[in-house]
Amino acid sequence: MENDSVTKLVDVLLVEDNPGDVRLTIEVLKEAKILNKLSVAKDGVEAMDFLHKKGEFQDAPLPDLVLLDLNLPRKDGREVLAEIKSDPDLKRIPVVILTTSQDEHDILKSYNLHANCYITKPVDLTQFIAVVKAVENFWVSIVKLPPKIRP
Amino acid sequence: MLSIIDSMKNGKSIITAYSKKKSLKAKRKGSSLPKDKSLTKLELLGELARVQKRMVKFENLDLIAASERSAEHKREEAKIRRLATVVRDSNDAVTVQDFEGQITAWNRGAEKMYGYSEEEALRMNIGSLTPPDKEAEQKDFLRRLIAGEKIASFETQRLTKDGRIFDIWMTVTKLVDDAGKPIGIASIERDITERKKEDARRRRLATVVRDSNDAITIQDLEGRIIAWNRGAEKMYGYSESEALQANIGRLTPPDKEAEQKDFLRRLIAGEEITSFETQRLTKDGRLVDVWMVVTKLVDAAGKVIGIASTERDITERKRETEEASRMVTVVRDSNDAITIQDFEGRITAWNRGAEKMYGYSESEALQANIGRLTPPDKVAEQKDFLRRLIAGEEITSFETQRITKDGRILDIWKTVTKLVDDTGKPIGIASTERDITERVRAEALLKQTLEDLKRSNTELEQFAYVASHDLQEPLRMVASYLQLIEKRYKGKLDSDADEFIGYAVNGAMRMKTMINDLLILSRLATRGKDPVQVDCQVVLSTVLTNLGVAIKEKNAEITSDSLPLVKGDETQLVRLFQNLMENAIKFQGEDAPRIHISCKPQNGSYIFSIRDNGIGIDPQYFERVFVVFQRLHGTDRYPGTGIGLAMCKKIVERHRGKIWIESEPGKGTTFYFTLPAA
Numbered sequence: 001m002e003n004d005s006v007t008k009l010v011d012v013l014l015v016e017d018n019p020g021d022v023r024l025t026i027e028v029l030k031e032a033k034i035l036n037k038l039s040v041a042k043d044g045v046e047a048m049d050f051l052h053k054k055g056e057f058q059d060a061p062l063p064d065l066v067l068l069d070l071n072l073p074r075k076d077g078r079e080v081l082a083e084i085k086s087d088p089d090l091k092r093i094p095v096v097i098l099t100t101s102q103d104e105h106d107i108l109k110s111y112n113l114h115a116n117c118y119i120t121k122p123v124d125l126t127q128f129i130a131v132v133k134a135v136e137n138f139w140v141s142i143v144k145l146p147p148k149i150r151p
Numbered sequence: 152m153l154s155i156i157d158s159m160k161n162g163k164s165i166i167t168a169y170s171k172k173k174s175l176k177a178k179r180k181g182s183s184l185p186k187d188k189s190l191t192k193l194e195l196l197g198e199l200a201r202v203q204k205r206m207v208k209f210e211n212l213d214l215i216a217a218s219e220r221s222a223e224h225k226r227e228e229a230k231i232r233r234l235a236t237v238v239r240d241s242n243d244a245v246t247v248q249d250f251e252g253q254i255t256a257w258n259r260g261a262e263k264m265y266g267y268s269e270e271e272a273l274r275m276n277i278g279s280l281t282p283p284d285k286e287a288e289q290k291d292f293l294r295r296l297i298a299g300e301k302i303a304s305f306e307t308q309r310l311t312k313d314g315r316i317f318d319i320w321m322t323v324t325k326l327v328d329d330a331g332k333p334i335g336i337a338s339i340e341r342d343i344t345e346r347k348k349e350d351a352r353r354r355r356l357a358t359v360v361r362d363s364n365d366a367i368t369i370q371d372l373e374g375r376i377i378a379w380n381r382g383a384e385k386m387y388g389y390s391e392s393e394a395l396q397a398n399i400g401r402l403t404p405p406d407k408e409a410e411q412k413d414f415l416r417r418l419i420a421g422e423e424i425t426s427f428e429t430q431r432l433t434k435d436g437r438l439v440d441v442w443m444v445v446t447k448l449v450d451a452a453g454k455v456i457g458i459a460s461t462e463r464d465i466t467e468r469k470r471e472t473e474e475a476s477r478m479v480t481v482v483r484d485s486n487d488a489i490t491i492q493d494f495e496g497r498i499t500a501w502n503r504g505a506e507k508m509y510g511y512s513e514s515e516a517l518q519a520n521i522g523r524l525t526p527p528d529k530v531a532e533q534k535d536f537l538r539r540l541i542a543g544e545e546i547t548s549f550e551t552q553r554i555t556k557d558g559r560i561l562d563i564w565k566t567v568t569k570l571v572d573d574t575g576k577p578i579g580i581a582s583t584e585r586d587i588t589e590r591v592r593a594e595a596l597l598k599q600t601l602e603d604l605k606r607s608n609t610e611l612e613q614f615a616y617v618a619s620h621d622l623q624e625p626l627r628m629v630a631s632y633l634q635l636i637e638k639r640y641k642g643k644l645d646s647d648a649d650e651f652i653g654y655a656v657n658g659a660m661r662m663k664t665m666i667n668d669l670l671i672l673s674r675l676a677t678r679g680k681d682p683v684q685v686d687c688q689v690v691l692s693t694v695l696t697n698l699g700v701a702i703k704e705k706n707a708e709i710t711s712d713s714l715p716l717v718k719g720d721e722t723q724l725v726r727l728f729q730n731l732m733e734n735a736i737k738f739q740g741e742d743a744p745r746i747h748i749s750c751k752p753q754n755g756s757y758i759f760s761i762r763d764n765g766i767g768i769d770p771q772y773f774e775r776v777f778v779v780f781q782r783l784h785g786t787d788r789y790p791g792t793g794i795g796l797a798m799c800k801k802i803v804e805r806h807r808g809k810i811w812i813e814s815e816p817g818k819g820t821t822f823y824f825t826l827p828a829a
Contacts, residue, residue, distance in 0.1 A: 020628045027635060100623045102670070123627045123663040125634030 010140045013063035014040045015047040015080060016098075017072050021121075025067075028125075028132045036140065039063065044075025048083060051090055063093060065139050068115075070099040070106055078109060085114040092146045094139055244319075244340040247326065250297060252277040255335060264342055266312030282310045296325060296336065309340065317344045366441075366462040369448065372419065372455065374399040386441075386464055388434030404432045418447060419455055431462065440466045488563075488584040491570065494541060496521040499579060508586055510556030526554045540569060540580065550591075553584065562591040615673035622666055630659035661792075665780075668794040671726075672779065675801045680720045682806070684829040687714035687728075687759075690721065691748065694729045698736065707736050707744035714750055715757055716829035719806050724826075727802045728761075730795040731822050735763035737789055740817070755828055756808065762821040768814040776812070799824070 016022050022040050029038065039060065041047035047068070050057040066084065070077035077097065084090045094116040099106070102120050110118050119135065122128045139145075238245050244261035248254050257272035265272075265280060281289045285308050296302055304322040311317070319340045326335040360367050366383035370376050379394035387394075387402060403411045407430055418424050426444040433439055441462040448457040482489050488505035492498050501516035509516075509524060525533045529552050540546055548566040555561060563584045570579045633656045641649055691714060695702070702709065709732070717724070728748075735746045745764045750757050768776060768783070775781050777800040782793040799822075803810040808825035 018624065018628075020632070021624075024628075024631050024635070031638075100627060102667075121627060123623070123630045123660070125631045125638065128631060 009037050010065060011037045011039065011061045011063045012065045012067060013047065013050060014038055014067045015044070015072065015077065016040065016067070016069045017042050018069075021069070024128070025132065028129050029136070031129050036136065037061070043073045044077065044080040047072075047080050048075065051084065051087075051093075064145055066093055066095045067098045067135075068095050070097060070101055070110070078113065081110065081113045081115055094143070094145065096135055096139065098135075241339075245337070246272070246277070246340070247335050247337045248277045249335045250293070250333065252293075256337070261340070264311070264340065265309065280309045282308050282316045293336075296323070297333070306343065317342060318347050319343060320346075363461075364464075366464075367459070368394070368399070368462070369457055369459045370399045371457045372415070374415075377457065378459075383462075386433070386439065386462065387431065402431045404430050404438055415458075418445070418458065428465070439464050440469045485583075488586075489581070490516075490521070490584070491579050491581045492521045493579045494537070494577070496537075500581075505584075508555070508561065508584070509553065524553045526552050526560055528552075537580075540567070541577065550587070561586050562588045611673060615670050623663070626659060626663055626666065630656065630663065633659060665792045665794070668792045668798075669779075672794055672798050672801060675723060675798065675805060680722070682718045682720060682827075684716055685719050685721045685724055686716050687724070687750070687826075690714075690724045690728055693725050694732055697725075697729055698732060701733070701736050705736050705739060705744055707746060709746045709748075711748040712750050714748070714759075715752070717757060717806075717826040718829045719826060720802075723802045723805065727799050727824070730799050731761045734795060735761060735765055735820070737791070738763075738765040738820075740765050740767075740819070752828065753825070756825045757828055758823060758825050760821050760823045762819060764819040767816040767818050767820050768812060769816050770814070773812045773814075777810070 014022065014025055016025065026038065029036065039050065041050050046057075047066075049055055050060050051062070053060055068077050068080060072080070077099070081095055081097070084093065084095055091114070095114075097110045097115045097118045098121060099119075100121050101107075107118050119131060122131060239258050241258060241260045242263070244264040245256070245258040246254060246261050247256035254272045254275050254277055257267070257269045259269075261272065262268055267275065278286070278289070288307060292302065292305075302323060304320065306318065306320055308316050309319050320343045321338055321340050323336055323338045325333050326337055328334050361380050363380060363382045364385070366386040367378070367380040368376055368383050369378035376394045376397055376399055379389070379391045381391075383394065384390055389397065389401075400408070400411070410429060414424065414427075424445060426442065428440065428442050431439045431441050442465045444461045444463075446459040447455050448459055450456050483502050485502060485504045486507070488508045489500070489502040490498060490505050491500035498516045498519055498521055501511070501513045505516065506512055511519065511523075522530070522533070532551060536546065536549075546567060548564065550562065550564050553561045553563050564587045565585075566583045568581045569577050570581055572578050633652060637649075637652050637656060641652075691711060695709065701707070732746060736744045742764060747762045748759065749762070750759045752758075772783055776783065777796050779797040780793040781797075782791065800810050803824045803826070806826050808827070810822065810824040812820060812822055814820035
């Protein structure tokens with residue numbers, strides 16, 4: 001198993017507008033010693049372009065996992081989630097909501113839009129590292145993901 | 152002649168006397184004639200001479216006697232003539248009939264009464280005057296009279312020439328000749344049609360008096376009751392026989408005795424008193440308001456001998472009148488404007504409330520049209536209202552506006568009633584108008600305030616949301632990167648740097664907690680659930696689980712009464728109990744924490760208490776501890792954000808309860824709060 005995960009690189013799309021958070025996530029992945037191919041979209045529109053391989057993202061890989069923040073400029077995370085989950089080509093991609101919001105409404109709404117899981121970013125770094133590790137471990141090593149079907 | 156006069160003097164009927172006189176004359180004629188025939192001429196001469204001699208002899212004496220006799224005779228004659236005239240001209244019918252019914256005498260009264268002239272009547276039989284249904288009676292009467300029965304007078308009926316039947320009173324006398332043999336019947340007949348009518352009228356009046364619903368009584372001057380009709384029986388409850396033995400005083404209520412005495416005194420003194428209002432006492436002790444109409448009864452000499460009185464029960468009418476006048480007062484003095492208008496809008500009634508409300512006096516209003524009260528922008532509405540009302544639509548009340556004399560616009564609540572005449576035809580509109588300007592203003596203010604409050608609440612919620620996302624984001628950056636620095640560079644910088652980084656991390660962490668707590672507090676109201684039945688026993692066990700680590704750590708002893716079902720939001724109740732118990736454990740005294748939870752019912756709710764043996768609270772801080780971020784101790788000794796009790800207060804208030812404290816420093820604290828029973 002562990003060998004599989006090491007040899008098999010998983011494409012992860014991080015949709016996050018805050019560069020501090022992007023860097024923090026990268027640093028945490030480093031701390032967690034998890035090696036994955038991480039792409040970043042800075043807002044909802046860019047995320048959808050990436051997923052649809054539009055413009056500069058023509059050669060972008062279809063991610064195996066999306067880490068999605070809810071509060072994003074231009075097109076917010078809820079819309080991105082709704083679009084992914086209603087798109088026949090994208091809906092199988094697991095979407096993990098990774099946000100600061102602890103609002104019950106946000107949680108409920110996200111699951112109603114078929115989010116695969118909802119995680120509130122811990123303020124504490126140690127906890128954050130633990131969470132990211134757990135997510136990576138679960139979605140990359142434990143879960144059997146659907147095969148990538150190219151349109 | 153003397154015999155006629157004598158018989159007259161003896162009281163025999165005039166007719167009889169008159170008839171006798173006639174028969175006497177006839178007798179004399181008859182007796183003298185044969186004598187003359189039998190005498191010879193010589194004898195006649197001799198006789199004449201004798202007579203002449205006698206005449207001479209008694210000439211002087213005879214002359215005197217004759218003249219005396221003639222005067223006497225003349226007087227008698229005159230008397231008879233007068234009587235005959237009386238008989239002839241009497242308005243009563245005076246007739247004579249023989250026993251075959253043949254009419255033998257007929258006066259002018261009879262002519263007038265029956266329509267037959269004397270000439271006609273004397274050829275007629277009395278039967279012609281007898282109506283068919285009286286023939287038997289007539290025959291019977293004749294039979295009995297002939298048989299010698301004494302029949303003086305009776306009532307019957309007669310038929311006139313023109314076929315009219317009328318009532319008569321008949322007085323009859325059997326006529327006899329000198330030998331005492333009955334020769335006929337004289338009768339005097341009087342037309343009693345009028346008298347009978349009068350009798351009937353009196354009987355009717357008597358019935359009316361007897362059966363009147365008014366009490367009609369007569370009393371003498373001593374107050375003895377001498378007449379008492381059925382109305383009196385009904386009104387006062389005494390039967391006629393009871394009343395006739397009683398004094399009128401029995402009907403006088405104690406407080407009217409003086410009035411009654413005074414009334415009698417004044418009446419006897421001649422004062423004119425016809426009617427007045429007073430009260431009477433019934434047999435069963437009820438007071439009756441009566442309107443009394445009195446009539447003085449006087450004897451022939453004009454002396455007052457009694458009082459007739461008609462008394463009408465006006466209790467009900469008086470009550471109605473009083474009620475009506477009270478209603479009138481209510482309407483007149485009502486603070487509501489009460490007005491009546493006809494369908495042309497002319498004002499026909501205007502009370503004091505209307506005067507006050509609109510500023511027009513009654514006299515001003517009664518000359519005005521209701522349109523004067525209608526503000527320009529309500530004219531169309533008013534017209535439409537009238538049209539619909541006339542069309543028969545049911546409109547009872549609505550809100551509109553009116554303009555006062557001094558130009559102020561009033562909001563009014565108007566209640567209308569269509570007025571109809573006796574035939575059901577609509578004749579106008581009565582309206583009651585209440586000035587609701589203040590209410591409308593207050594309502595508007597309330598609405599405004601409510602809107603402001605809602606907006607302010609929304610803004611607060613918005614703020615909380617902002618705090619949760621937009622403040623946490625930079626906070627997380629600060630905290631995370633500080634920690635990253637700490638992680639990567641600890642021991643690589645100097646010890647000061649390590650200490651500073653430590654404080655910075657700690658501050659960031661505290662701020663995170665405060666923001667989270669503030670968020671929870673602000674969401675208590677906005678994100679609360681509808682109250683359901685909650686088992687406090689379940690709440691307590693949840694709390695014990697949540698606090699398991701702390702309880703174990705501090706070796707706390709927690710006891711509880713059996714807790715009831717309440718109505719509320721379970722999540723919030725868990726938070727309430729948990730915050731209070733957390734405090735009880737946290738603010739530990741010298742001994743291990745001992746906490747007891749008890750509960751007792753009170754007026755459909757429960758009073759809970761959570762008592763601890765902790766450090767206690769100085770009473771001067773009882774209010775302050777419930778204010779958000781207010782702390783009594785440094786965070787180094789007792790960590791916390793100072794928001795826990797503010798949350799408790801908010802939760803209890805959301806459940807329409809109260810929370811309070813009993814405590815003394817060093818002697819533990821008891822928190823009380825109320826929750827509604829399920």
